[in-house]
Amino acid sequence: MHKKIFIPGPVEVKEEVLAKMATPMIGHRSKEASELQRSITAKMQQLWYTKHQILLSTTSGSGLMEGAVRSCTRKRAAVFSVGAFGERWYKMAKANNVPADLYQVEPGQATLPEMVDKALATGKYDLITVTHNETSTGVQNPVEEIAEVMAAYPEVVYCLDTVSSTGGTKIEVDRLGVDICITSTQKALGLPPGLALCTMSEKAVAAAREVEHRGFYLDLLSLYDFIQKKDYQYPSTPNISLMFALDYQLDRILAEGPEERFARHRAMAEYVRDWAKAHFALFPEEKYCSNTLTVIANTRGINVAGLINRLKERGFVISNGYGDLKEKTFRIAHMGDLTLAEVKELLDNIEELL
Ligand SMILES: *Cc1c(COP(=O)(O)O)cnc(C)c1O
Numbered sequence: 001m002h003k004k005i006f007i008p009g010p011v012e013v014k015e016e017v018l019a020k021m022a023t024p025m026i027g028h029r030s031k032e033a034s035e036l037q038r039s040i041t042a043k044m045q046q047l048w049y050t051k052h053q054i055l056l057s058t059t060s061g062s063g064l065m066e067g068a069v070r071s072c073t074r075k076r077a078a079v080f081s082v083g084a085f086g087e088r089w090y091k092m093a094k095a096n097n098v099p100a101d102l103y104q105v106e107p108g109q110a111t112l113p114e115m116v117d118k119a120l121a122t123g124k125y126d127l128i129t130v131t132h133n134e135t136s137t138g139v140q141n142p143v144e145e146i147a148e149v150m151a152a153y154p155e156v157v158y159c160l161d162t163v164s165s166t167g168g169t170k171i172e173v174d175r176l177g178v179d180i181c182i183t184s185t186q187k188a189l190g191l192p193p194g195l196a197l198c199t200m201s202e203k204a205v206a207a208a209r210e211v212e213h214r215g216f217y218l219d220l221l222s223l224y225d226f227i228q229k230k231d232y233q234y235p236s237t238p239n240i241s242l243m244f245a246l247d248y249q250l251d252r253i254l255a256e257g258p259e260e261r262f263a264r265h266r267a268m269a270e271y272v273r274d275w276a277k278a279h280f281a282l283f284p285e286e287k288y289c290s291n292t293l294t295v296i297a298n299t300r301g302i303n304v305a306g307l308i309n310r311l312k313e314r315g316f317v318i319s320n321g322y323g324d325l326k327e328k329t330f331r332i333a334h335m336g337d338l339t340l341a342e343v344k345e346l347l348d349n350i351e352e353l354l
Pocket residue numbers: 008009060061062063085131133134135161162163164184
């Protein structure tokens with residue numbers, strides 16, 4: 001029996017979307033391949049409210065994260081981390097010999113605009129990374145306020161990890177001044193894993209042109225230049241099957257309506273938060289709670305692993321806490337194409353087991 005997954009990626013995928021992956025193959029140097037990538041690009045630009053070029057990568061989201069920090073850091077990167085995925089960006093910088101400093105907060109706290117301002121005021125940095133929605137702690141960072149700070153530093157390339165929020169939360173890339181906004185298919189977009197997407201602003205392109213050693217496969221500039229030179233194609237062989245599914249799922253998302261989709265995510269999030277407050281407590285401060293997953297503090301000291309196992313017997317899967325938070329928290333994802341009714345059914349089952 002298939003167990004319904006409420007974990008922060010991979011997520012449930014609609015059968016009709018999965019079926020698109022069985023579309024007969026096309027050549028990756030064909031006119032059809034160009035049309036497919038152009039179509040995905042136009043729809044992603046709509047979903048991200050951006051005019052910037054969209055890049056595709058046949059990797060998961062981490063691929064473009066690594067590519068961004070390596071390809072576009074000329075001097076030094078400031079990595080703002082509120083959890084495991086923020087730290088990942090720092091590890092990537094170090095592993096690629098990219099000079100970087102890590103700015104961390106206690107788990108459950110957010111990256112505040114003052115922190116970004118203080119770091120950038122030193123003049124040491126020409127690139128920053130921020131996690132929009134930290135999947136390990138359930139924090140959604142205040143990107144509106146951070147955008148106000150960034151407006152004062154027009155020379156700094158702004159990279160934003162929206163892997164677990166794109167498709168579930170409104171992210172107005174151009175208005176927020178984000179240069180490289182990154183996501184992958186297997187979270188709120190509601191697709192199988194295997195492709196990553198990002199925006200690349202002219203500023204990011206100019207920065208990359210100044211960097212000599214950008215790597216090869218994950219060189220964002222080579223992805224960008226290839227699109228111009230080869231009319232919307234990919235330098236290597238892309239995951240064409242998933243591109244068919246992505247193009248179709250983006251039609252579904254735009255047909256639902258981005259605003260309606262974001263409202264559905266907000267309604268699921270509010271319901272889970274209210275439930276969490278009635279039975280346990282929220283792990284992050286409420287005003288920084290994510291709209292795509294809720295991290296619940298295990299204030300009752302329940303056996304989280306036991307709860308997860310018993311839920312599985314009933315056909316539902318949720319996540320334990322991430323890393324050190326394994327038993328101290330548990331995580332319920334409400335992203336992609338899940339509905340409020342499905343979330344309610346899950347919570348009713350958890351309540352019976354408690
Ligand atoms: C899942 C996740 C990642 C990693 O993405 P992959 O697609 O698994 O490489 C990065 N950042 C955040 C916030 C995530 O939730």
